[in-house]
Amino acid sequence: MTTSTRPIAFFDMKAQQALIRAEIDAGIARILDHGRFIQGPEVDAIEAKLAEFTGAAHAVGVSSGTDALQIAMMAEGIGPGDAVFLPAFTYTATAEVPLVLGATPVFVDVDPASFNIDLEDLARRVALVEKEGRLRPRAVIGVDLYGQPANWPAIEGLCEKHGMFALDDAAQAFGGALHGRRLGTWAHATACSFYPTKTLGCYGDGGAILTDDPERAELYRSLRTHGEGKSRYEVLRTGMNGRLDSIQAAILLAKMPLLEGELVARRQAAAWYEAALGGRVATPQVTAGAESAWGIYTILLPDAAVRARVQAAMQAAGVPSAIYYPKPLHHQPAYAAAHAAGITAGAPPLPVSEDLCNRCLSLPMHPYLAEGDIARVAEAVLSSL
Ligand SMILES: *Cc1c(COP(=O)(O)O)cnc(C)c1O
Numbered sequence: 422m423t424t425s426t427r428p429i430a431f432f433d434m435k436a437q438q439a440l441i442r443a444e445i446d447a448g449i450a451r452i453l454d455h456g457r458f459i460q461g462p463e464v465d466a467i468e469a470k471l472a473e474f475t476g477a478a479h480a481v482g483v484s485s486g487t488d489a490l491q492i493a494m495m496a497e498g499i500g501p502g503d504a505v506f507l508p509a510f511t512y513t514a515t516a517e518v519p520l521v522l523g524a525t526p527v528f529v530d531v532d533p534a535s536f537n538i539d540l541e542d543l544a545r546r547v548a549l550v551e552k553e554g555r556l557r558p559r560a561v562i563g564v565d566l567y568g569q570p571a572n573w574p575a576i577e578g579l580c581e582k583h584g585m586f587a588l589d590d591a592a593q594a595f596g597g598a599l600h601g602r603r604l605g606t607w608a609h610a611t612a613c614s615f616y617p618t619k620t621l622g623c624y625g626d627g628g629a630i631l632t633d634d635p636e637r638a639e640l641y642r643s644l645r646t647h648g649e650g651k652s653r654y655e656v657l658r659t660g661m662n663g664r665l666d667s668i669q670a671a672i673l674l675a676k677m678p679l680l681e682g683e684l685v686a687r688r689q690a691a692a693w694y695e696a697a698l699g700g701r702v703a704t705p706q707v708t709a710g711a712e713s714a715w716g717i718y719t720i721l722l723p724d725a726a727v728r729a730r731v732q733a734a735m736q737a738a739g740v741p742s743a744i745y746y747p748k749p750l751h752h753q754p755a756y757a758a759a760h761a762a763g764i765t766a767g768a769p770p771l772p773v774s775e776d777l778c779n780r781c782l783s784l785p786m787h788p789y790l791a792e793g794d795i796a797r798v799a800e801a802v803l804s805s806l
Pocket of ligand 1: 488628
């Protein structure tokens with residue numbers, strides 16, 4: 422394989438834009454003409470497409486992935502006195518939302534192979550919270566980290582046993598599937614982000630909540646518009662301004678037809694990485710029955726010093742890389758107090774999350790990588806090992 426010499430983007434939105442620029446321009450022009458910038462027909466159209474693509478009965482467009490998580494938790498009435506279990510190794514938004522609502526995030530360690538929430542540790546922490554009796558176990562937020570679906574059958578089973586709400590943070594995994602079923606129908610609700618670099622991204626902030634439950638869907642529609650009732654000036658509950666705007670919906674509509682092919686191209690890129698790097702460094706392994714959306718491609722290096730060396734070599738070769746995430750959430754200054762308050766006595770440590778933060782390195786991943794690009798990234802990685 423000859424290596425490419427062209428610039429390699431970490432995420433590439435330009436190559437994609439070139440394919441659909443005419444549709445995007447026409448979509449925006451239509452909105453400028455009809456003038457319904459908020460809750461326009463494009464929002465209804467993308468909600469229908471998202472439901473069709475994922476198999477979820479209802480899709481509710483919202484202003485971001487973070488707001489999707491927040492609205493879904495507001496609808497359950499989650500707040501002070503409630504424990505919300507979530508992985509310590511994830512993006513900050515997953516932990517921020519329970520705190521904003523006054524609930525207590527309880528950090529759970531992750532599985533060293535899948536990087537997703539560890540079910541044994543989850544069960545242990547739920548039991549500890551129950552035993553202490555100060556907080557009520559109310560919800561689990563499972564994250565499909567890097568695009569790989571979490572162990573949803575097991576999470577759902579545990580939630581059912583304890584009467585907890587199961588919320589899927591699928592912000593990195595739109596298009597992923599488990600046992601032949603797309604993410605979007607596994608948990609009670611699924612939060613999607615359309616931040617530009619996600620597997621389906623708009624050109625600003627955007628998100629959606631997917632659910633099979635018609636009552637939840639109606640609540641989400643009310644909560645995203647200030648808790649409104651059937652008429653605009655009837656306020657039934659405290660909500661927020663959490664709508665998806667028409668222009669972002671039009672961008673998503675233009676991108677939807679590319680998505681299936683892009684998911685295949687991401688899988689191909691991952692396979693090329695595996696062929697070039699497998700056996701030399703720890704490459705991501707897809708769990709049985711899962712289909713990753715390959716939102717982010719992350720390898721593990723032996724230790725932090727080797728990672729720093731590899732990252733420097735990549736930079737010297739003009740190849741971008743990133744660290745998702747350098748610090749587990751329970752070590753973040755903003756969350757340390759909440760962590761201490763979740764389980765006050767004998768909280769088990771979170772060794773896997775801490776270890777992954779020292780060793781993870783994410784490589785360029787997007788659907789427009791050629792085999793020669795991957796060869797060049799791999800060469801840069803291997804050159805300094
Ligand atoms: C991106 C992301 C979010 C937040 O999505 P926004 O649309 O940026 O608000 C939440 N959780 C995870 C795991 C994410 O990667």
